[in-house]
Every structure is written in C-alpha cells, then in structure tokens.
Amino acid sequence: MVTEEGIRQRGFIEQAKSYISDLEKELGRKPTCCVTTFGCQMNARDSEKICGILSDVGYEIIESEDADFVIFNTCTVRDNANLRVYGRLGELKSKKKKNPQMKIALCGCMMQEPSVIEKLKKSYRFIDLIFGTHNIFKFSELLCSMFENEGNMIIDVWKDTNEIVEDLPVVRKYPYKSGVNIMFGCNNFCTYCIVPYVRGRERSRTPEDIIEEIERLASEGVVEVMLLGQNVNSYGKNLENPISFAELLRRVEKIDGIKRIRFMTSHPKDLSDELIEVMKESKKICRHLHLPLQSGSTAILKAMNRNYTKEKYLDLALKIRKEIPDISITTDIIVGFPGETDFDIDETIDVIKKVKFDNAFTFIYSIRTGTPAAKMEQVPEEIVKKNFDRVLKTVQDTARSQVGKDTGKTVTVLVEEVNEHDSSLMTGRMSNNTLVHFPGDIDLIGQFAEVKLEQCNGFYYFGSQMN
Ligand code: 5AD
Ligand code: SF4
DSSP: OOOHHHEEEEEEHHHHHHHHHHHHHTTTSEEEEEEEEOHHHHHHHHHHHHHHHHHHHHHESSSSSSSSEEEEEESSSSSSHHHHHHHHHHHHHHHHHTTTTTTEEEEEEEOOOHHHHHHHHHHHOOOOOEEEEOGGGGGGHHHHHHHHTTSEEOOOOOOOOOOOOOOSSOSOOOOEEEEEEOOOOOOOOOOOOOOHHHOSEEEEEHHHHHHHHHHHHHTTTOOOOEEEEEGGGGTTTTTOOOOHHHHHHHHHHSTTTOEEEEOOOGGGGGOOOOHHHHHHHSSSSSEEEOOOOSSSHHHHHHTTTOOOHHHHHHHHHHHHHHEEEEEEEEEEEEEEOOOOOOHHHHHHHHHHHHOOSSSSEEEEOOTTTSGGGGGOOOOOHHHHHHHHHHHHHHHHHHHHHHHGTTTOEEEEEEEEESSOOTEEEEEEOOOOOOOOOOOOOOGGSSSEEEEEEEEETTTEEEEEOOO
16 A cells, blocks of 8 residues: 555655765765664564665665674564674674775664663664664664764664554565564563563454565465464454454465465464464465464463463363364473472473473573563573473474484475575475475575475474485
8 A cells, every 4th residue: 555654755765875876986886785684573673674675775784794884673572682682783893994984874673772772772772773663664763864964873772662664665684585574562561571561452454455465476476475473363353344353364265376374473372263263274374383382381371461271271281272172382491480389390391291282482481671571580590491491392303303203205495595504405485484404406595395294303304305
C-alpha cells in the first residue's frame, strides 16, 4: 500500500542521492557501506530495509566494516548482545581515526534503552547517527540530516508508533527466500524480557498488505517465505476486521510460486487447534515449529508470566507430534531465572526428554533493567552454570537421536548456499529446518534438490544428491 509517509520519504531518498553523488565525486569512486546485524530474524529483515535505502541512494553495499559508512543494527535481548556491540564500537573508533570521513550509525533494539543512549552520548561521541526500532522507515530522512549536520551526533528514538510504512525499497539478502513482517511488537510482558519495552505494542499488518507483498516476492522469484512476528499466534486479533493466523496461512498457501511457508515465533499459550489443522493439511507449510518452552517448571513459568503450565505445554507439544508425525519441534530455554531450584531444573529436563526437541537454544538468564525479574532474587552464578550444563547435555542427547531418525531417507531440500567450510559442498534445508551438506553444483542455489541423508552429525546431515 502506498502511504503518505512513504511518498514523503521518497523525497528524502532523492535528496540523499545528491549528497551521495557529491561524495562519489569527492572520493573518485562509489561510496561503500556495511550493515552489521545482531540478533533475530526481525532485525535481519530491518537490515534489508536499511540496505534497500542505502543502495537506492547510491551506496555500494559491502561485507567489510572498512567502509565509508558502517551501521550496527543492534539487539538487547541479553546483556552479552550489548557487550558485543560496545566491543565492536571500539574497533570502529580506531577505523574512524584513520578515516575521519567515515560515518557510523547505530539502530535497533539497544537504542530504545535510555541508559544506552546516555552512555553513547557520554563516551561514544564519534557516532554520527542513532535511531530506534520505530522509525526505520525514516532512515532516508535521517541520512539527509546526518549529511546536513556533519560532526554532530543525530539522535532520533521514538517510544512507540502505530505507523506501519512498508512501501520503501528493500534489498533482499537471498533471491529465493524472504522474511515478511506480519506483525510488530509484543504485548506479553514475560517478566524476564525486554522486547515489549523496545519493540512496543503488538500491531498487525492487514492480510491484504501481506498477501500483496508475498505476491510481489513470488513474482521476483522468491519460493520460500518466513512470516515474522514476536508472537504470530496472536496475529490479526486487533485488526479492524479480525482474522486468525491460521486463516492468514490459508491465504498465503494460495499464492502461486510460493513453495514453502515458515513462521516465527509461536507462543504456546496462543497456539490454536485451527493452526494445527491448517499445518496438517498444508502442502506448503514447513514441517517445523519453534515453540519456546523457557522452563518446564510450572512455578517458574508462573513467575515468568508465560500463561501456561508444564502439563499444558506437554499436552500441546505431544498433540502436535501426534497430528503431524514428521514435524520437528525446536525451542528456547532459559536457565537461571530468579528462584529456580534443582527441582525446577528437573522439571525442564523432564519436558526435554518427553518432547524430544529437535533443537533447543539454551540461554543463561540475563538481567534486563526495567523488567520485573530484574528485581527478583537472583540465582548464584555457579549454580546457574552447573544447571546450564545439565540442561545442555540433555538437549544434545535428545536432539541427536531425534534429528538422526531420518538417516537413509531421501528428502527434498531447498539449496541455500555453498558450505561455509568446504566449498565442494552445498548446503540445503529440509522442510523440517534441518541442514544437509552434500556435493553439488553452485547452480543449485535457490533450487529444490532430492538428497539422500547418509550421516547425521548431531544437528545436521551429510548426504548425496539423487536427481
Ligand atoms: N535472559 C535470557 N534469555 C532471554 N530471552 C529473552 N529474554 C531473555 C533474558 N532476559 C530468550 C528467550 C526468548 C529468546 C529469543 O531469548 O528464550 O525466547
Ligand atoms: Fe519477550 Fe515473551 Fe514477548 Fe517473546 S512473548 S518477545 S519472550 S515478552
């Protein structure tokens, strides 16, 4: 949908083009820029929007941070994400010393924290531009301000917005697959989590806008879409004409050219029977569900404000396994939430063993200032470490046998890229999200291939192509 704000921003794109063309003349070459993304798929999608504008205004996008303009799209879900950004900023500072013309911008979730902005203002004066998660669509306008105010730190962070501006250029990282935002923000306020504070309240895009975007992507050759939201199961509830997530999936299924549909993330409290039904009947929805458990202890789940019990989670996961036997279920687990006892850890381990997760991202609880859990009594570090190792070991054991169960089968994979470590191998993704590495030709990228799964190495396979 064309919006008034979109038209306004296009004006700034034209303005920015003239600044970049002046810079190009001065440098005697095309100015380069690099966008480094920290964190989740939502951030990855936001970075594609930032790259879309950068490329439109005349920058050459490169992978190296030895660029004329470097942008960090930050994450703040755990404290180590913040620490990494500060560490990398130190490196940028010395690059800028050597090249004073260099511009540096920071955006994303970390910028929504007032304490971070204070610290940057005080100790990181070399940064040129700071903006948050709610005004990415204003990036071209901010770029213009940056060029018009050389030497000053421009800070534009909004608390929240209802505005959804999507009619701006995007540069996709992969030609054959794409993320699609279906909603923004989160209303759940899990007591450990900073996301509702930095991403604001839940806002769904209309199904018409989403379908139009996916149809356009399909016409550009995209075969796989990942529908993105912090809690996709509550999609559409607050729209003027409410619609369920399952119904949205039915509509996406009908789009010609789209062969695979994925989505992230599902909150167990909102996962409906209708969704299980739609997944079961679908030819396109991938056999994968990411269903964050966080803890297997009902007491801890209550303290986390998760709105389900151990039994409810188990019932749901086992029902899904029964209805869709070839599905893989992955999860997120936090170890060390305030008040967590050995008994609580045993409960988490019990759920892992019963559900047999295909993969689990296990995190050590990280205090986020401003969240309710930050004020609760914390578990000593040595105990957390010991519990973390126990949980991780259980996850690795169950995942190995669960993932390996397809050994010997031939499956369809979407070939994604050349293997990172061995360029004679290609890497493909199965419908259930497991990766397979196999000898193959680079031309296969973006194509579907039939691959025999020969050897399972924990979380992935080695195989050989059959067609
Ligand atoms: N500490 C540790 N892990 C966290 N997560 C969210 N907040 C925190 C925190 N404060 C984890 C949750 C969530 C994933 C994206 O990050 O497991 O599902
Ligand atoms: Fe954070 Fe909970 Fe919202 Fe997920 S559902 S983003 S964990 S508050």
